Amino acid sequence: MATLAQHQHSPDDTIHGHGLRMTGQRRAVYDVLMGERNHPTAVEVFTKVRGQVPNISLATVYNCLETLTDCGLVKIVTHERGPSRYCPNLKDHAHFFCDSCGEVSDLPLRARKRPQDVWEVPENITISHHQVAFRGECPKCAKKKNLKSEARNPKSK
Amino acid sequence: MATLAQHQHSPDDTIHGHGLRMTGQRRAVYDVLMGERNHPTAVEVFTKVRGQVPNISLATVYNCLETLTDCGLVKIVTHERGPSRYCPNLKDHAHFFCDSCGEVSDLPLRARKRPQDVWEVPENITISHHQVAFRGECPKCAKKKNLKSEARNPKSK
């Protein structure tokens, strides 16, 4: 019951609710994710977390991330054979991946909308999850590119 | 220019349009994909294609799949760290993955609908691609499960 998480108050309670313990390693991993919501990879979490728990192993980071995911405290985000990324935003949302800078950001689901409004899902199919990814260029990168092309070609507006 | 494919008639023309050749291996791989539209993995294509080209190598199958993808003749489908799958349906569509039998099927985009209708995409973001996956249970598996629970518990309707 992953949704349990939303009705309880602390991540500790949620983890205990699954019969598991909130260890130093798990807390450190969770704190990294909550701290900067950059959708880091396991390796990125690993290097960050080493600041707090200097001899944590990568395998333990993977274990912690799996535990947190199983408890519903974080979501795992996969995109086109790249390394998995982790996201503490529990609301229903899609992801945007910038092709030039690699930045990942959250796109909230609009109120009273469902994916089924856009794709034809036969009604005898039961949907339990959906995963939606957009790719393109983020505003920062678009701006940067414009500046560059102006520099090359100053006359063109 | 991947969209070229839709305006030309034969896959050969499309491949030639990219300065490449339609070889026996590429045709065999393409034919397997067009034949059974089951979203096979590279390994599945490999074993199928061996019937036509007995000593093709797995690396060549990967190369052919990449070439066909680059030319816009097929789409690559990734899902949650599983092996990539390949799909010759060039229309805009999402995918449904059955959690019990692993079947993959296409869900067409509804007419005059866009993913942006459902998720809030800041309008200064440029979207070039989207990838949408649904998970759940297909009708066949749902039926199977019902039969089983009836057998266990014949009174319950």
Add this chain to the structure above:
DNA sequence: CACCTTATCAAGAACAATTCCTATTTAAGT
């Protein structure tokens, strides 16, 4: 047709991300 150039291929090595294994450590509940 002979020649040249480039694309393509098979086979296996290399690689990246993740998972598995095992012995050791830690923690919770008596």
Add this chain to the structure above:
DNA sequence: ACTTAAATAGGAATTGTTCTTGATAAGGTG
């Protein structure tokens, strides 16, 4: 303190994919 199960570090193993290399094949040109 004792018992039992959970958690960890470290490294080996696995999986899916890409890279490298030398050989082969094909198209275009004189």
